[in-house]
Amino acid sequence: MSEKINRVVLAYSGGLDTSVILKWLQQTYNCEVVTFTADLGQGEELEPARKKAEAAGVKPEHIFIDDLREEFVRDYVFPMMRANALYEGLYLLGTSIARPLIAKRQVEIARQVGADAVAHGATGKGNDQVRFELGYYALAPDIKVIAPWREWDLHSRTALIDFAEKHQISVPKDKRGESPFSTDANLLHTSSEGKVLEDPWEEVPDYVYSRTANPEDAPDAPEIITIDFERGDGIALNGKAMSPATLLAALNDLGRKHGIGRLDLVENRFVGMKSRGMYETPGGTIYTCAHRGIEQLTLDRGAAHLKDELAVRYAELVYNGFWFAPEREMLQAAIDHSQEKVAGTVRLKLYKGSVNVIGRKSPHSLYSEKVVTFEDDEGAYDQRDAAGFIKLNALRLRLLGRRDRG
């Protein structure tokens, strides 16, 4: 707290926590606060944030409210989806992928307004602090970073609310008591964790879900959809061309309706502990299933298997916050190289919590009925070649067998 700060760009949602942070920064650092509120598709009104910032004394020209939805999906979500990245085999990285974009925009604003610091509202126990700050440091190595949750003593809800009331920050009714869990949301997903979710043996209560129907309440009839891809990215739903964010939003609606994309997970945080969370990624779950479907038809085996190996590392890097690290960019270069001919149409069935590929076609298909058929294939494949193929693949095992099992 001892560093001298003149102007700080705060990632500001307008909610209670970041409103307290805004005030706390002004007081503690006696500095000017610049607020940055991003629309990443979290589904909240952003204009109230402007009013609150103004009320807290932020200059109008220091209030930034940006719609980043298209940039988010086009430059962050889709590139990640090209990798089929799943953290710990299951998690679609919905929170992780949003942080680098916020960090990048904060740094841009800091440059624009001549700020010497940035601040965020993530706690000292989670991954998000790491993701924000690795982003800041990578893009602005000498910027000062303030993480109020690691500095202040307002750790209990009571202390926080006391501070708010003392400083005329309005406290919504539902924030007065202890919230039974906390959430993060954007166009890709909503995550929930904490309190009622902390016992990993207990089922996630139904009221925690906000983005998806309970599969048991979903329609009794399946719905068939198609997604078109071009160069590894989705471009159309049911034949209708859509921008990246529009497509993801439309898939979210479908996923919500059919109860798709719920995940109850115990995961390993980068900061070293296990946590239990619940994720809802309706559109992303459909999208990633479709992407694998079109890759099946259009990716060569060597490319596909290499991708599968790289994807584990890629997912770990994104989860840990290393989006702007050269190794993530190297993996992206490899992955993107593979996607040029990943194009075509995937047919999917949505039904009560499930999404399954039921058909796929492509102008760049590598699948050949003529080669694969049981019937005579007119010389496309000579079965006798298989004998030599097996013999040479077996040679080292035979030499080994003679030595070890002889």
Next chain:
Amino acid sequence: MSEKINRVVLAYSGGLDTSVILKWLQQTYNCEVVTFTADLGQGEELEPARKKAEAAGVKPEHIFIDDLREEFVRDYVFPMMRANALYEGLYLLGTSIARPLIAKRQVEIARQVGADAVAHGATGKGNDQVRFELGYYALAPDIKVIAPWREWDLHSRTALIDFAEKHQISVPKDKRGESPFSTDANLLHTSSEGKVLEDPWEEVPDYVYSRTANPEDAPDAPEIITIDFERGDGIALNGKAMSPATLLAALNDLGRKHGIGRLDLVENRFVGMKSRGMYETPGGTIYTCAHRGIEQLTLDRGAAHLKDELAVRYAELVYNGFWFAPEREMLQAAIDHSQEKVAGTVRLKLYKGSVNVIGRKSPHSLYSEKVVTFEDDEGAYDQRDAAGFIKLNALRLRLLGRRDRG
């Protein structure tokens, strides 16, 4: 065909194809045929195979019918499941994992009866020929291998049936016409491929499924079950201790009922082409979901992430038939090392095609509510440590940023 063979052990199902092969071997090689029929849980009566073999002139002491179900699940399926192996991200390797055991037993019988050759009924275009033969060669490097489908000219169904009729091999009515697809089955799964499945844009017809209910016809109420694990392997269902094969069979019943484990896949064969298949792995799908669930709680992050990277390679090795290769054994040694404390209970919800973990507990849990909680954790974790953690993780990115973005 020119090699001199005295006695050959044939992997014999008793069906039309292997019955033709039996006769063809006797004729072509003028040799004694020993039949080996394995019960791997494929759900067919095996005694008819004995009668047919006898009818074909096989000596009674040369007819081997073995129940390998427990060995199959205990020594092949479960070790593979410890790896969470998924070929190309999706396929649970149900066919692949059965072949090494059949090969191993064939080689044992060959030694016992003094045979100098082994034979199988896999075609020259598929993966199974490779899996069988790599197994044979690894375990008996100097054995002769006969793959009739690569040698003979009975490639059309008509030619095969003509041969059968000419040699008094009974041809079941449903085999007279062209079968619309072919299948392979064992306790872990049933696979289907060929003809009606060859257009990857066309949905798999409902009549192809044999092991699972259509999710739309599955019960309207979800079912909650528990699976207990010990040292990485399942040991009980709903609290009732079960042997490996019994457990898998019971999970198969549950999966069948709830329509779980269907997969429509275009995959890359080891022999170089893409093929489209449909897999039903009801119990295995439930099991692998549960195994990941108990690992979430009991595996250290370093172990878990290393496992995820190794699993891609492991799955490729199993798929390609390298079960008895040293690199598969090395990976198994690493994976098994990680499983000692993978123990506890997983609660799962089965519903209309889906299986989801909804709770897990373990005497060896590494999850600590005390550490993870948002509330005061009595010094279990010092949030200020995070600042240093981030700073040093960021250091290289800052040095890089100064150079490249300065």
Next chain:
Amino acid sequence: MSEKINRVVLAYSGGLDTSVILKWLQQTYNCEVVTFTADLGQGEELEPARKKAEAAGVKPEHIFIDDLREEFVRDYVFPMMRANALYEGLYLLGTSIARPLIAKRQVEIARQVGADAVAHGATGKGNDQVRFELGYYALAPDIKVIAPWREWDLHSRTALIDFAEKHQISVPKDKRGESPFSTDANLLHTSSEGKVLEDPWEEVPDYVYSRTANPEDAPDAPEIITIDFERGDGIALNGKAMSPATLLAALNDLGRKHGIGRLDLVENRFVGMKSRGMYETPGGTIYTCAHRGIEQLTLDRGAAHLKDELAVRYAELVYNGFWFAPEREMLQAAIDHSQEKVAGTVRLKLYKGSVNVIGRKSPHSLYSEKVVTFEDDEGAYDQRDAAGFIKLNALRLRLLGRRDRG
């Protein structure tokens, strides 16, 4: 041999073996042979090949002699060196990397002259047949490939020489007897294998070496040189700018003089057996040492470690002949992405078989004396950050320790 061939492009050295192949192709296939002789820096006169081809009846416009040295180093050797690729930890892939270029040029010529086939002189036991043919098939999927050594019966030297004499092919004196070993050479290396080298316990006889002085006979005084790099590639020696092939040739001279780059290796061939070879890679050994030296200063740790992991796979792909496979290209894309700032000067000491980096500097250095110094670094690095860094890295191990060692 039964396929009808009209015109075939033969990779033709003008030596005894490919001269016999030329004649054998004309006779066996009754086809027109087009010869292609490449200068890859193997150090032989190429014009004699023209005369011999003419003498064998090849039309003048069907004799292709190309100087590919610059393309070889610029587009094959240097990109590979960016990866620091070492097969089985030691081998610099000198033979492997030349084959794709020869294959590519053969295919281009085949298209130009309307040939329907290509042929090479590699034997049926080695890796080169694979490398040539994977190149052919990747670039010209439907071309016919003739590998005479796998087809004919001229396997003994006597049979070969008889054939040559019968067809007026001149047999050099030193080819009449059995050669004590065989070699392959290009600008990057000379490999030797066979006969006198086949016992891996016996030291390689001194007369086998042709490209390097015996270190014991090398100068008694070390020589200091510098190599400059730009974007990961060498551009100058001792401050003098040079083209890729010129630079490699100059390094070869230095390596020869100082006895650098000898390697006695037992390696695993792709076709399944172990072989013992001797490699001389004088310039390449110096170059790769220098490249690592400049990377040390300019590559970020994340990029460097990822590269080291990818390099193992990359080397295996190049060795096995998968240069034109998408997975090699993906790895190349990742590697190339890392090389943009790999620039600067490396100082090396050459002395009696050794090459060692003794200094490196770069305008893009990431090394910071200010940060690393034991002395006060004026706040560039706060040692207290290390405590938090260690604490959080240790957290999972502590939770594990409490469980397992408590």
Next chain:
Amino acid sequence: MSEKINRVVLAYSGGLDTSVILKWLQQTYNCEVVTFTADLGQGEELEPARKKAEAAGVKPEHIFIDDLREEFVRDYVFPMMRANALYEGLYLLGTSIARPLIAKRQVEIARQVGADAVAHGATGKGNDQVRFELGYYALAPDIKVIAPWREWDLHSRTALIDFAEKHQISVPKDKRGESPFSTDANLLHTSSEGKVLEDPWEEVPDYVYSRTANPEDAPDAPEIITIDFERGDGIALNGKAMSPATLLAALNDLGRKHGIGRLDLVENRFVGMKSRGMYETPGGTIYTCAHRGIEQLTLDRGAAHLKDELAVRYAELVYNGFWFAPEREMLQAAIDHSQEKVAGTVRLKLYKGSVNVIGRKSPHSLYSEKVVTFEDDEGAYDQRDAAGFIKLNALRLRLLGRRDRG
């Protein structure tokens, strides 16, 4: 400094720095200090440490001096050498591998004497603090760790010497001035870094080397030696059986004489910065060369290539201090599995800084002259198999080529 400590086990060399630490601990924490001095083959007398500890008031029963040389080589160096681990392609990890053993023994002593803390003399900028402390925390999760260099203000040499003189700690003459570099030594290696080495463009001055002759001064005649291996570990030199530490010591003598094992390296520290160091690993360099030599003959290709990929990760884990982490143990399990038949004899030539394998033989050799020979191999290998092998390996590339280059 605020924690209450009763008794602390200090890793104590008896040198100036740890003597100051001893006194500082007593003063600052008002606690009992237990000293632990390990003989890891660093080549220093240990008894003086006892006298100094006594003089500083340490109780005789609290002075521990252990000869850990055999345990060090047998349980740490050799297992690591089985992996052929090289950090960043070059560094044999001599410092890294010693730290876990010291940490383990410190924790054992802490338990024995009822200490509640451990302390070490590593600085806050290096890797060793991480290696020590990860070891402590893994083995004793709740122990207190004191790292004086991160806590005190004695960062300048002057301050340190003032403190020493004030507390009657004898300051050797050569420690009065600024030492031009600092070193760490054990049976495996000596590392040097700091001051005169900090400019990576400047050659390491000759006086920095202490463990190896300058190659230019090494004998003019090469020396041929043999090393015997059993189960992946060295067991004899020139036919004479030796314990692990004895063997390594004997190889050190040979390496010293012939100037083998010098390395000038710029490396990436785990704490985020680059540093420049010089390593001398005479015996280890010979040993690792020999180990690769015997593996060439006895390891299957699949095992060898998997090992090469795992080795990169393994080396990074050891370097970063994760010896007691489960992922290191998993990799070790895989590696050890591969070593059972790694046995035989390697012949090496030592000459003026170089070590090269010139021969290897083994009762478990997988190398077969019969299979590899150019001559007729009596059916051990059918060259025609290669055609099928290539055809099927090429199939996917052909399908791809038809699509993309057609």
